[in-house]
Amino acid sequence: MFTGIIEELGEIVAIEALPDAARFTVRGPLVASDAVHGSSIAVNGVCLTVIDATGSDSLARGEFTADVMAESLKRSSLGDLAPGDRVNLERPMAASGRFGGHIVQGHVDAAGTILRREPSEHWELVTVSLPARLARYVVEKGSITVDGISLTVSALEEGAGGAAFTVSLIPATLAQTTLGVKQAGQRVNLEVDVLAKYAERLLSGAGAASGEGA
Incomplete structure (x- = not known):
């Protein structure tokens, strides 16, 4: 689980095309330090799993590698x-951390366009x-998550x-995230508040047919 508070501006180092996927190498010394x-x-708001980290040369350079499946490429x-x-x-x-933003899953719902x-x-x-x-x-x-x-x-x-x-973006957000440089016409990843989805499903009575409820 994430909170939408960006720790670091990283850089895409390489992208390798795979069958129905892609392999991203990303430079981010802070987030790679304990990966x-x-x-x-x-x-950019998409939860990825590190496949190359500890003990590798890439970690010494502050880089990590992750595979991005076709569904993530399509939706984000x-x-x-x-x-x-x-x-x-x-x-x-971390379990002992503080919520600086809101509950963010890293599961992008769709891509929007800066108008x-x-x-x-x-x-x-x-x-x-x-x-x-x-x-x-x-x-x-x-709350809404835009590019994480x-x-x-x-x-x-x-x-x-x-x-x-x-x-509304304050100077810190403009300076420390990609939204400081993205322009009209560019796409961004969107994740809506998951609590709203759960509330909608519960209020719809989805469990009534199976006898669930008080």
Whole structure:
């Protein structure tokens, strides 16, 4: 489990095409410092499993390698990446850690597109398209994960042309994450609040047919 607080801006070192998958090598000295085979690291909000770490030359260079299956490439924007691109990195939260953001699984629901950026003196408004099927899980002042970053929704737009949401980015977020450089037209990974999904399923009475409940 992650919290959406980015630990480090990493860099894609190499991408190797595999049958129905791809192998990513990522440079991130902080998150790779204690990585072992099987560790989880979120890359732009996608939870990946480390396959090359402890005792390898790559670890000495602050790098780790992970395989990305076809489903993840299809559902997320990881397939848009190329060597040299910067990525947001986060390790899972320790059991003794603090929630700085919100509950983030690292399971991307869909990719959205940055529609516009509106700079201000002390912050910047960024508006992102939202698939209509996910709009019901997003509320004003609620949480959403964008490229692995826990953000607060400041506005929600819904209409015949589709849905979109706006987030306000402070200088620290702009300086320390990929949202400081991504422009209109580029895709970002979206993960809605999983608690909203569970609440919807429970309220729908999905377990009633099997006799579950009080």
